[in-house]
Amino acid sequence: MRVSVEKDAESLSRKRRPTREVKAKQIAYMFVLPAFLFFLVIVAYPLVSVIWDSFHDKNLLNTGDGRFVGLANYVEVIRSEYFVQAFVNTGIWTIVSVAGEYILGIVAALALAQRIRGRAIFRGIIIIPWIVPVVVAGLTWTWMLTPDYGVLNSWLVKLGLLDEPYYFLGEPDTALLSIIIVNIWRSFPFYTITLLAALQSIPRDIYEAAALDGIGPVGRFFKITLPQLKSVSIVLIMIHIIWTAINFDFIWVMTEGGPVHSSETLPIMIYRFAMQELNIGLASALASLMLAFMIIGFMMYYLYIQRKSGNRGGM
Template sequence: MSQREAGVRRGPRRRADSRFVVAALLPAWIFLAVLIGYPLVKVLIDGFSYSNLVNPSVSGFAGTRNYSDVFADPHFTGALKNSVIWTVGSVLGEYMLGLGSAVLLNRRLKGRGIFRMLTFIPWLVPIIVAGMTWEWMLNPDFGIINSLLVRVGICDSPVNFLGSPSWAMPTVVFVNIWRSFPYYTITFLAALQAIPPELKEAAQIDGASAWRSFWSVTFPQLRSPSLIIVFMHLIWTAVNFDFIWVMTQGGPNYATMTLPLLIYRYSMQDFNVGMASALSTVMLLGTSVIFVVYYRLRRNLSEEIVG
């Protein structure tokens, strides 16, 4: 059989295979289009339109009016600042605590399995349950945290952690770190166990201290998982709504108001879908920039490893 005849016979089979692939993936494409595509396009359109949840007569093309109204909102700057503090503070704390706990749990310790199990418990607690539990524990009247602080003499009187503008944001960041750091621990622990022991043995033979061995041998092996988990949590934390809403609802006096909560306020309290969509689009652009930075760093890291 000539190559031309074989190519002619393979042609219909390839077309049939292509049709089968398209038919198999079509339900998934439709699902993604309905679940993600349509809402995304709707938000982009509403950002340039007058739209109100309870007043259908409010309609029409708004141009950039919604965006100018968002930027002119006196609470926008504070919400942007709080979002940066919330995101950077949470991710930085989660990274440091997750890396430290992973290094400790990777050592040969007595009862290591029990410590690993206890470390993972906060990640298993649902956000709503964790937020409500901490809100109860931090209550200045009957919370166990204030009771312990007063009894041991650290505080003279109970501290209203969630009701004080100066304490509210550090408190919700701390609680978020407590709940999310086990995810980092799991990731780094898996990466640490994948490091060849020969590298550590070579460092010990060369006389490197434990600290030097960690920074020169162990930490470079964690660059790839660090890059992935940090940028993934930057986006997750930046768009997080439920944790702060459960604990403070953006208060007191907008001290914990972030951009996702401001979007909720525009849409569900002011019923201004146009401004909510405009701010959502701004956040989409911001998270897209984070993704682009991640992609470039990831590509450079991959080229460095391959090279």
């Protein structure tokens, strides 16, 4: 009887002891907890605060107010005089910048992947635009594009491409395009480095087999290189769509959204609401709208990919 009682007590104590798997999970939770707290403080709380403020009349000039106004802030933002123009500018700024960065990045990556003399030096030089601070790059290009003493204007006039200096950043027709070109110049090295690393992971045997089959360089690029870079390219493009759409500093440094709001994007509009008009409610509403636009866009893309993969599976 005593032996059975001791066995029962021992089995009960074993059940109460945490197993190795439970201990591993507890340790894993302990390691994840700081990151989770960091996420709550840095990301989740500000995001919830912005969404909360978007439904309230919150103005720094009238701190005693703050009543719930429902969708009034959203309606006022959409009816704003420059909302449509800023929305269109944001689309143009994002699409053209990302497309230009990718095209220039993959061309540079293909060039740097060739066995040429001084390849290591060129690979080191190509990263310089990316590491230059945005403010330094923006102010430098602003100076270069100035009609009075800008280097680019001087060169273009001497080459006969311009009859007289042109104020690229001061004309509504060219201001946004000029900033886009500068943004492409600064951002394409990131694409180049990433795509170059992906190019080096493609087996050379595939290219050799394609060459033996009579496929030329252009055919090898579209039939081998691009498909092999598809996963990396999608990640790069998605990340840069987000980065470019919410970009504020480059445009603000070079034109501040001018002239006549011709280069104003939604982030610039948010800044005006928050820091110039001190209307946190409108700024939060516009920020929430931008978040909604991005979520809808990525959901549509996800559904498109799912439907496309489903059709392939059905075939």
